[in-house]
Amino acid sequence: MLKGKDLIDPKDLSLEEYEEIFKLAEDMMENREKYSEIAKGKILATLFFEPSTRTRLSFESAMLRLGGGVLGFSEAASSSAAKGESLGDTIKVVSAYGDIIAMRHPKEGSAYLASKFSKYPVINAGDGGHQHPTQTLTDLLTIKRKLGRLTNLRIGICGDLKFGRTVHSLIKALARYEGNSFVMISPKELDIPMYIKEELDRIGNVEYIETTSLEEHIEDLDILYMTRIQRERFADKEEYERLKDSYILTVDKLENAKEDMIILHPLPRVNEIDYHVDEDKRAAYFDQAEYGIYARMALIALILGLVSDNGAKCEKSNKEVIVNKEVKCNNKNCITNAETQPFKRIYKIEGEEFYRCGYCDKAIL
Structure with missing residues (x-):
């Protein structure tokens, strides 16, 4: 059951719960009026200790489209964290003001910490370079709508795999679907963290390769998930300057790609996707941003118990x-x-x- 549940990690949801969210999100796309007042009297607190455009605004748009209200802040400097207040104290106070919290924070593990201090459900909107489960909901919903399936896919993930929380969450989720395999494309300095590779090894039967070449593998891909090299994660700015242009997707590089391949990106982009690619029918990243509203609408509605989840079962790990x-x-x-x-x-x-x-x-x- 999703009612009252925190969402900190993609593994907090069973595959059955994912399907419930997607089913509801798609119904919300088709029948917006039907859901326009179901959250009346409910308040979403958006606590963003790190900059955000899409995630924060899509959460706020989602709650407003459900008829609820929103309060919060968009940067740490405008909160009492700037005065030295602990995260635990902030959460204790804010959970008295709202019914559900969406939080982004630069420190890894912050979302789990928040869930321990909150009276009400906490949704992880990104914790440092760790996880971003609602972006994963958005990504999976986009894949499902564009390709019609979440199984038997060859997924290329390109760019910053070391600090890319969207990448970590996406891999953890897609690895649970049958027949999926990964091509992980990054500079050696930004390859996928060991704990993600260890998780794939534990799942078993998940094929993945690590490479530095995008061109060598693009013809095999069903999905190309581009990411930016994240300047804010680098302690050494010279290293960022050296790596920032490692991968730039151009129209020419798409010549050998499948006609029905889709290109995703969690956004924002800097220069890793040339603007001419936007005109290619395979470019799905702006649709992806729009679908994020409906994925979050469905998640909020189910966690708050505003609609029935039909008894979707959660999974308990015995490991x-x-x-x-x-x-x-x-x-x-x-x-x-x-x-x-x-x-x-x-x-x-x-x-x-x-x-x-x-x-x-x-x-x-």
Whole structure:
């Protein structure tokens, strides 16, 4: 059941729950008036400690289209975080003002932390370079509408795979569908994190290759998911300047691609997709941005219990053993290294000899 549920990680949803969201989102596209007042009297709090255009505005648009209200802030500087307030205290206060929270924060694991302090459901709208599950809902809905299936797909993911939270979430979700395989295209310095590769290995029967060449593999792809090299994630600006133009998709590079391949991008783009590509029928990234409104409308409606989810079953993992021990995480961008309150959540996956941080999922060495 989705009612009252937090969404922190793509794995928080079962495949059955994904289908319920997509079914409702598509009905909302066709019958907007039917859902225009169902959230009357409900309030969404949008807490954006990092800049955002699409995600924040699509959440706000979604709630307004459902007839609800919105409050929040669009940058940390306009919140009491600028005065030194802890994230936990911010969440305790804001959860008294709204009925559901959508939060973006630069620290990994921040969304899980917020869920522990909130009275009401928390939706992760991006936590550092970790996860972005509602972008994944948007991506999957787009794929479903454009290609008619979520199985037996060859997915090329190109650009910043190290810090790309949209990439991490998408891989975790699509790997659960039968027959999908991945071509991971990035500079060596920005390849996919080990914890994502370990997850694919645990799932089993998921083919993936790592490469630095887009042109070499583009003809095999059903989906090309482009991402920008993210300047804000680099401590070394010289390294960013060296890597920022690693991949630029042009019309010429699409000559060998399948006619029915789709091009996705979570946006914003900088220069990794040439503007002439926008005219190609395979370019789906602006439709993708629009579908994000309906994916979030459906998610909000189901979490708030405004519509029935027909009893969609959640999945419980039997592989993770949660231990209530204090975390000493070696990930410098983990929320546990940013605030002073005690953090107690580590876990071990069956077959692994080490523990993982229960906030950012990195190995504790």
